[in-house]
Amino acid sequence: MRYNLMSSNVAECLNPALAKAFEFPIVSMIEIIQMMLMRWFYIRRQKANNTISPVTPEVEKKLMEHLSQSAGLPVSPSSQVIYQVNTREGVNFTVDLEQKTCTCKVFDTLGIPCCHALAAAKVCGLPVVALVDDEYMTSDWINTYNCNVMPVPDANDSYTAEETSDTDMLPPESKTGPGRHKKRRIPSVGEGHVSQKAA
Incomplete structure (x- = not known):
């Protein structure tokens, strides 16, 4: 379930938030990411x-918008769960409250009842919340951020084996190319903004 968010790569969403962290050494960068996630989880x-x-x-x-649009829509029952809803423009839609579908495809795609489904639910007395997918419930939202991201521990508080602490750790050998290091990543195909020139 995409939660109504369309993204080809979730990692691309984190890149702007981590732009400053990429300039630090690897250990400091990991600590910054951990602190950021700790703050995000707490706020959410x-x-x-x-x-x-x-x-x-x-x-x-979104439900309030759909409820206002459902006001006054004529509803004709076909069974206890299937209804025909007519719009003001004269278009007919078929709603199945048991399967949570509507021929307008809004209900099927989002998992949120459309105005036609809400009009049908009003006729049969079905609660609106019963039509919403579980992914949108507050209980699922709370469970998503239920775990704690622990603070970054101090280096002096962690145990280090003697054979490791007595060893001189040298950085790996690497060749540094000419010119300045790039601080900004190269955007992938289709990611860059299209500049619009004034005519």
Whole structure:
């Protein structure tokens, strides 16, 4: 489940956040990433625990939009779970509340009931929350950030074997090319921004 986010590479989303960390040595970079994840998990855990709604705030906002669009839509029942919903433009849509589908494909794709499904649910008295996929529930959101990212330990507090501490560790041999080191990564194909020139 993509949670309504379309991305070809999740790692590309982290690159801007880690741009400064890439300039540090490897150990410092790992510590910065750990501190960043610790802060992110804490903020999201607090936000999830303070949410009263059974669904996440973004989904609740989307549901409110669909509810306003469902007002006044004529609904014709075919069975206890299948309904025909007519729009103001005269287009008919078939909603299956048991399979959580609608011929408009919004319900099928997002996992969030469309305005046609909400209009049908209002007729049969089905709670709106029952139509939302489990991935959008606040309980799943809380469980996602339930684990703690521990703080970076101090180097003096960690045990180091004597045979390791007495050994002089030298950096690996490497050849440094001419010119300055690149600080910014090279964007992949289709990743760069298209510049629009004024006509």
